[in-house]
Amino acid sequence: MSLDVYTLFICELFVLGFMSIIMLFAWAGSQYDRVLGFTTVALIATLLAMMLSSLRSTGHHFLPIAVGNVILYFGYGMLVNAFRTFRGLPLGINWLTGALLWAILCLFPQFYFSLPKRVIVTCLLCIIFTAVLIRLLYGARTLLPATYWPAQLLLVIHLGFHVARLFLDAGRPNMLHGAIGGTQFTVWIMLESMLFVMGLTFTILAMVNERTRLSYQQASLLDPLTGIANRRALFAEGNKLADWCRRHRQPLTVVLFDLDHFKSINDRFGHHQGDRVLLDFCRVVSQALPPQAQFARLGGEEFAAVLSLNEQEGKNWCEQVRRAVHDSAPEQVIYTTSIGMTAVAPTRIQDIESLLVAADEALYRAKTSGRNRVEVFTPLAEKSELANQL
Numbered sequence: 001m002s003l004d005v006y007t008l009f010i011c012e013l014f015v016l017g018f019m020s021i022i023m024l025f026a027w028a029g030s031q032y033d034r035v036l037g038f039t040t041v042a043l044i045a046t047l048l049a050m051m052l053s054s055l056r057s058t059g060h061h062f063l064p065i066a067v068g069n070v071i072l073y074f075g076y077g078m079l080v081n082a083f084r085t086f087r088g089l090p091l092g093i094n095w096l097t098g099a100l101l102w103a104i105l106c107l108f109p110q111f112y113f114s115l116p117k118r119v120i121v122t123c124l125l126c127i128i129f130t131a132v133l134i135r136l137l138y139g140a141r142t143l144l145p146a147t148y149w150p151a152q153l154l155l156v157i158h159l160g161f162h163v164a165r166l167f168l169d170a171g172r173p174n175m176l177h178g179a180i181g182g183t184q185f186t187v188w189i190m191l192e193s194m195l196f197v198m199g200l201t202f203t204i205l206a207m208v209n210e211r212t213r214l215s216y217q218q219a220s221l222l223d224p225l226t227g228i229a230n231r232r233a234l235f236a237e238g239n240k241l242a243d244w245c246r247r248h249r250q251p252l253t254v255v256l257f258d259l260d261h262f263k264s265i266n267d268r269f270g271h272h273q274g275d276r277v278l279l280d281f282c283r284v285v286s287q288a289l290p291p292q293a294q295f296a297r298l299g300g301e302e303f304a305a306v307l308s309l310n311e312q313e314g315k316n317w318c319e320q321v322r323r324a325v326h327d328s329a330p331e332q333v334i335y336t337t338s339i340g341m342t343a344v345a346p347t348r349i350q351d352i353e354s355l356l357v358a359a360d361e362a363l364y365r366a367k368t369s370g371r372n373r374v375e376v377f378t379p380l381a382e383k384s385e386l387a388n389q390l
């Protein structure tokens, strides 16, 4: 395969310019997301470094060798900042190391005028920067279920290329393409860096997109005040648990909680204290939850739990929670909860929505029979049987 270095150079400038514009618009469109901001600066810095590298053809040395490479490693540093920001890590000053090191090395004529030495240091810096990016990305693997592997593959290929260059690029000047490239290996560097820039731009866009989508998805399933699941999450997760119980022949208990006289707590102690009571209630119930369970805030002072327990276990659990709530008294504010529950055998498990209706009927009884108590739903057949016995 024969590749013309000048054509590649023009293509690379075009790709870098185009990717910078795409990233700039993506950055503005994302309300100035810092990850995209750092990536934009990295792309623009690389574009600038490439343009300066072409000045070798006009006999310049300082701008392409010293300034151009300092800007290139500044760009790599910006990529490190983009990945650190993605991970939520502080930036520090390590990202400047590559640019500073190159600037210092250029003060030594043995380095500045030696192409092979410059090639070796370039390879080592690129390897180190890419290894840092790989490590940072590894720490974000749980945040990126879809884009982690493509992003990691791209970086590993980039790292492998620079390791290969370390052995294959002897740093011999190439008179034919001397102007832009400097060595025989230049066409491969241009080709790889062009593909890397394109791949990286779209990978970072996909990573940021995935992170944003997941955080919105998570926020849509959480109650903003208490941080526990909301009604939507309860139906989704509760029905999954119901399915699991049906398949594994386990009983299911659905519980509804309603804090007693909560309006009066707000009136007496203020809305802020009311919020603290809600948080305290969530803490108490969450601590008591068995492993196979889902707990959620339905709205206001109404909460629900879905548990894999039979009727007796469910009743005991509800009693335990009722007592713990009464005893918790956050900041001397004593509050109580009324609880309605229903328990079903594995063969009679229906969807959570219908079981909540039954638990609500029991809760109504708990409220009308004096509050701060647990009531269990009684099916119609059992009710008429009881009535007949009386």
Ligand SMILES: Nc1nc2c(ncn2[C@@H]2O[C@H](COP(=O)(O)OP(=O)(O)OP(=O)(O)O)[C@@H](O)[C@H]2O)c(=O)[nH]1
Residues within 6 Å of the ligand: 225, 258, 259, 260, 261, 262, 263, 264, 266, 270, 271, 272, 273, 274, 275, 278, 299, 300, 301, 367, 371
């Ligand atoms: N502090 C606070 N109060 C809330 C929140 N959501 C709902 N409330 C209040 O909860 C109160 C619920 O009052 P009611 O529905 O009358 O029920 P209650 O006073 O608990 O009476 P019973 O349920 O009959 O025992 C209302 O005053 C709401 O303003 C919240 O997020 N924070």
